[in-house]
Amino acid sequence: MHKTYQIIFTVYSWTLFVSLWMFSTLMAVILSIDTKKKENVFNTIERVFSRIAFKLLGMQVKIQGIENIPKDEPVIFISNHQSMMDIKLSLAFIPTNFSFISKDTVFHVPILGAYMVASGHIPIQRTDDRKAYETLLTAIRKLSSRKSLVVFPEGTRSEDGNLAHGNLWQ
Template sequence: MLNSIRTFSFLFGYLLFSVVSLKKFIKQKPHLTVEEYDQLVHTEPQKWATGIMKRTKSSVSITGLEKLPDGPVLFVSNHEGNFDIPVLLSTISKPFGFISKKEVKKMPIIPLYMEEMNCVFLDRTDRRSALKSITDTVKKLKDGHSILIFPEGTRSKGQAMGEFKSGFMRIAKDSGVPIIPIAIHGTSDVMEKNNNRVLPATITVQLLDPVPAERIQELDSKKAIALVRTRIEEAISSLPKKKAVIEDRFKYVQ
């Protein structure tokens, strides 16, 4: 219970203080390149996300940062739990926005940062909104911003990885940027598997080999989707089973 209180108090409390920084960043925007401004804005979300994960008392490791190319990329990740975004923001040095459900826009302060991070808001009940989100994401990538997408569309909560919806491949093909597949594992152990109580977990993030833009263009969409999904699935399945972590969780729950 204390973990949950600490985590969510920081999650919302930090945002109140970060508004001052955001206003300063926006004033500097006209004098900076796209890359410089994205990097500047990224500093506060990264501090916020790092603070969140620290308060969950989770262990987070990442491999493959050396695979990151210069320029914009489309990050494509499996979606295990609510803590995927904080984990990825806290560990990936390359600034990125992400596609989020439109309901987040009703929250205080968070949407202000998301706008500056180049996030795209999606109404999953409206087909026209879904099509517009694809167009908006392509434009942001062409403008030099990196974007993260979860093609499953919903959290697996630690179960088998779901099918990938095809929209991300249209984005990749239309924008002409490389795809960086991401395999994330263990975030559902933080909350989803604990009746929404926040508990420590062991989390791994693997940045896999980029799929070059040229390769994406030469493959038909179904084969390209299968290629990305298979890489992520194989990376997750190759991880050692977490017996020790499961035993530790029982100690916390009891």
């Protein structure tokens, strides 16, 4: 019975997250049409809808140390990547506008790739040093424009939940 509940909850969770993501993306597109701060609109709407999703799932998240995050300067958030939940947690609870640095293959996925570009996330091609260097220059420009960054240096989700060897730049 416990396994059946897990399967049902997983299907419900994914359906909820995907539905809210699609709706929030549509809202962000509409609300950002007449603004130069398109990326900030996407961040704000994703933050709101991600928090709604966690509430609807009955998940309580405890954040420690959030008061230590500077409000007036960009920050580089570095985290291990245990599951897809890390992305939603980042979107929901990082209290500043930011861009993910994400493997470039994500940007080739239909709809998701367009969302990643529109919301200002940064692709990195891990197998091409020259293009990876260009990504770092883009990241520096984002930081210079006071936008924070989120990086998962492992470059992918870990299979067992333990910290993996960093390969984002390899």
